[in-house]
Amino acid sequence: MTDLVGSPETTEAVDRIGLRRRRWTGDLTFRGVLAALAVGTTLILGFMMVGSFVTAAPVYQKFGIIGFLTGTKWEPSFTIYGAWPFIYGTVLTSLLALLIAVPISVLIALLLTDLAPARLRGPLGVAVDLLAAVPSVVYGLWGLLVLVPVMRPFEQGVAGTLGKVVPFLGPPTPGPSYFAAAVILAVMTVPIISAVTREVFASTPRLQREAVLALGGTRWDVARTVTIPIGRAGLLAAIVLGLGRAIGETIAVTLVVGNSNNIGTSIFAPGFTLASVIANEFNEATETLHPEALIALGTVLLVISVLVNAGAITIRDRFTGGLRSGF
Amino acid sequence: MTHITRAGRFGAITLAALMAVAACGAGATTAPATTAPVAVTTPPAATGTPGPSGTAATSAAPVSYRCSKGDGQLNGAGSTFINPLLTKMAGDYLAKCGVQINYQSIGSGGGVKAWQQNTVDFGASDAYLADSEISTASANGTPVEIPTTFGAVVVAYNLNGLSGAIKMTPDIIANIFLGKITTWNDPALTAANPGLSLPGTEISVVHRSDGSGTTSIFTKYLTAVSPDWVTNVGGGDKTKSAGKTVAWPVGQGASGNEGVTQGVKGTDGGVGYIDVAYAIQNKIPFADVQNSSGNYITASLDSIAQAANLPSYPPDLRFDLVNSASPQGYPIAGTTWIIVYQDLSKVLKSQDRANSLVDFIWWAIHAGQADSAPLIYGALPPNLVVQDEAAVRSINWAGTPLLP
Numbered sequence: 095m096t097d098l099v100g101s102p103e104t105t106e107a108v109d110r111i112g113l114r115r116r117r118w119t120g121d122l123t124f125r126g127v128l129a130a131l132a133v134g135t136t137l138i139l140g141f142m143m144v145g146s147f148v149t150a151a152p153v154y155q156k157f158g159i160i161g162f163l164t165g166t167k168w169e170p171s172f173t174i175y176g177a178w179p180f181i182y183g184t185v186l187t188s189l190l191a192l193l194i195a196v197p198i199s200v201l202i203a204l205l206l207t208d209l210a211p212a213r214l215r216g217p218l219g220v221a222v223d224l225l226a227a228v229p230s231v232v233y234g235l236w237g238l239l240v241l242v243p244v245m246r247p248f249e250q251g252v253a254g255t256l257g258k259v260v261p262f263l264g265p266p267t268p269g270p271s272y273f274a275a276a277v278i279l280a281v282m283t284v285p286i287i288s289a290v291t292r293e294v295f296a297s298t299p300r301l302q303r304e305a306v307l308a309l310g311g312t313r314w315d316v317a318r319t320v321t322i323p324i325g326r327a328g329l330l331a332a333i334v335l336g337l338g339r340a341i342g343e344t345i346a347v348t349l350v351v352g353n354s355n356n357i358g359t360s361i362f363a364p365g366f367t368l369a370s371v372i373a374n375e376f377n378e379a380t381e382t383l384h385p386e387a388l389i390a391l392g393t394v395l396l397v398i399s400v401l402v403n404a405g406a407i408t409i410r411d412r413f414t415g416g417l418r419s420g421f
Numbered sequence: 422m423t424h425i426t427r428a429g430r431f432g433a434i435t436l437a438a439l440m441a442v443a444a445c446g447a448g449a450t451t452a453p454a455t456t457a458p459v460a461v462t463t464p465p466a467a468t469g470t471p472g473p474s475g476t477a478a479t480s481a482a483p484v485s486y487r488c489s490k491g492d493g494q495l496n497g498a499g500s501t502f503i504n505p506l507l508t509k510m511a512g513d514y515l516a517k518c519g520v521q522i523n524y525q526s527i528g529s530g531g532g533v534k535a536w537q538q539n540t541v542d543f544g545a546s547d548a549y550l551a552d553s554e555i556s557t558a559s560a561n562g563t564p565v566e567i568p569t570t571f572g573a574v575v576v577a578y579n580l581n582g583l584s585g586a587i588k589m590t591p592d593i594i595a596n597i598f599l600g601k602i603t604t605w606n607d608p609a610l611t612a613a614n615p616g617l618s619l620p621g622t623e624i625s626v627v628h629r630s631d632g633s634g635t636t637s638i639f640t641k642y643l644t645a646v647s648p649d650w651v652t653n654v655g656g657g658d659k660t661k662s663a664g665k666t667v668a669w670p671v672g673q674g675a676s677g678n679e680g681v682t683q684g685v686k687g688t689d690g691g692v693g694y695i696d697v698a699y700a701i702q703n704k705i706p707f708a709d710v711q712n713s714s715g716n717y718i719t720a721s722l723d724s725i726a727q728a729a730n731l732p733s734y735p736p737d738l739r740f741d742l743v744n745s746a747s748p749q750g751y752p753i754a755g756t757t758w759i760i761v762y763q764d765l766s767k768v769l770k771s772q773d774r775a776n777s778l779v780d781f782i783w784w785a786i787h788a789g790q791a792d793s794a795p796l797i798y799g800a801l802p803p804n805l806v807v808q809d810e811a812a813v814r815s816i817n818w819a820g821t822p823l824l825p
Binding site for chain 2: 167169170171172238239242243246265266267268269270271348352353354355356364366374375377378379380381382
């Protein structure tokens with residue numbers, strides 16, 4: 095191949111059919127379009143950041159950025175705006191969701207790559223992937239109408255026993271709560287995490303896996319010694335991807351989180367997340383500084399999302415080194 | 422059924438009053454020359470003295486409506502509470518006058534905001550405008566607030582296995598929503614309900630998470646009856662303990678009457694405040710509330726009408742109905758206002774559109790009232806219709822009245 099490229103015969107042939115000129119102008123146009131798109135995307139993010147920061151500036155001036163972030167009261171009728179109840183709710187529901195979703199997703203991924211009979215893997219994989227296609231409002235309504243009433247006796251049971259020792263698991267147990275939101279978020283993030291993890295696990299070296307089996311290892315040994323360690327970076331990236339989804343999810347969470355401005359002392363108490371408070375209150379934000387404060391919450395959400403995604407990239411780069419992880 | 426009959430009687434009285442006033446206003450002003458002459462039916466000649474606004478009038482004549490077409494449609498936004506009524510009215514008005522009313526049921530707060538930003542022709546709100554909201558809108562002129570219908574907010578609950586309505590005193594309601602009464606067999610509740618065996622179920626409070634006129638009526642009531650509520654929620658300030666959003670000390674939030682209804686229905690021991698129409702449609706039980714005369718009153722068309730029938734209304738038509746002094750009046754009642762600018766030349770594109778807007782409102786406070794009783798809304802009493810008419814007549818186009 096290398097002999098041909100640049101050889102007089104090739105050059106002549108390329109000139110003859112006008113390929114060089116076309117490629118040159120084509121490349122230039124293509125590069126220009128791509129550059130414009132890349133710059134445009136970055137500019138949009140920048141505009142969003144700057145725009146929302148400027149609009150919300152009166153809130154920062156009144157409370158200070160730290161004061162706004164750590165303020166525990168959100169009382170529009172008193173012109174008091176603190177973001178902490180919502181940051182707390184977002185972080186708590188997202189982490190609880192991951193706590194539930196990650197083990198399930200890893201087990202699903204292992205099942206689909208190593209354990210399930212070959213003829214079942216396809217249909218099972220499709221079924222899990224389809225979970226990602228369900229609109230979030232459907233998850234929310236299902237959560238509100240089906241899941242929350244079913245879970246309430248369990249919550250009351252836990253609150254009545256363990257909750258007596260650990261206030262974090264105690265009453266009240268009205269049904270809609272941080273915990274309910276976390277369960278819905280877990281159901282929504284499982285397909286994302288398991289889909290990515292499955293690809294990662296599937297791309298682990300077949301030779302190593304067969305070597306473990308040849309040495310008399312079980313399929314669990316394969317997962318434990320080969321699949322999970324090698325797929326670790328991809329798994330972490332998948333988790334962060336799921337976290338990104340959980341943090342930004344709005345309508346499903348709004349329907350089941352309980353929508354209370356007070357910081358719940360228990361995971362079974364109603365609360366709010368950043369996205370759901372914005373969705374709930376923006377239409378009706380007629381009090382002084384209320385719209386600005388909600389936009390400020392949007393900025394906080396945006397910053398958290400950017401940080402999470404930056405974290406995902408860092409994790410991927412650190413753990414993969416030169417190796418392609420499939421993510 | 423008696424409720425409907427009663428409301429029907431109201432409607433008849435209302436119509437009679439309107440005819441007299443319409444007739445009497447006919448000779449007072451001349452329609453502007455540019456008015457689109459679409460289907461103009463001049464009210465019959467009046468026997469009474471023509472006056473600038475409805476005062477004493479004696480004659481009764483068949484009523485007719487001008488039905489200005491304008492652009493063939495009008496846009497409104499606001500109160501979710503009035504939505505079923507406005508939807509019904511819109512259908513009837515389209516059939517009668519061929520004008521489409523597009524109403525966005527986004528909540529009273531949103532409706533006021535849309536009206537302030539001039540993205541709709543009219544707003545609808547379950548709370549009259551606060552002074553601050555009027556000043557925000559002042560760039561577009563003065564507002565006219567037209568009471569259009571009445572409703573009640575009920576304390577709905579879900580207690581498995583309980584038959585019979587629970588009775589509640591103002592203190593009980595305040596303490597439930599303050600989080601001071603936490604179980605259904607609280608001594609205060611059992612004392613007010615000697616005939617009922619109330620279970621020890623935990624009370625789960627559900628309130629609105631969106632800004633809402635329903636919340637406004639309910640918290641105005643709590644502010645009127647409970648100093649404790651004012652202290653704990655408003656920090657002693659009555660303007661802060663009542664409003665479209667307040668700082669709820671307990672409970673979970675849900676969006677819209679539908680959301681609260683679902684929250685109550687889905688939770689054993691749940692309690693929330695919703696519009697009476699939603700409670701009846703969803704067959705969800707609600708409490709009888711003790712009024713200022715000491716009587717326990719069930720929310721109904723009749724008891725709403727009793728509460729809404731004031732001897733007189735303030736000239737700007739901004740009034741509260743909560744904690745009615747009427748012995749048979751339901752104490753948690755409220756009004757929905759249609760809100761427009763007084764001088765429509767500043768906000769609307771054409772005078773034709775302004776004409777079609779005032780014609781719709783005129784129709785809504787008269788013939789449109791017939792739609793209210795079947796949907797469990799209280800119709801306007803005659804003396805209020807007279808004041809509403811004066812308000813609609815004050816709407817103008819750069820100083821020229823829009824109604825003939």
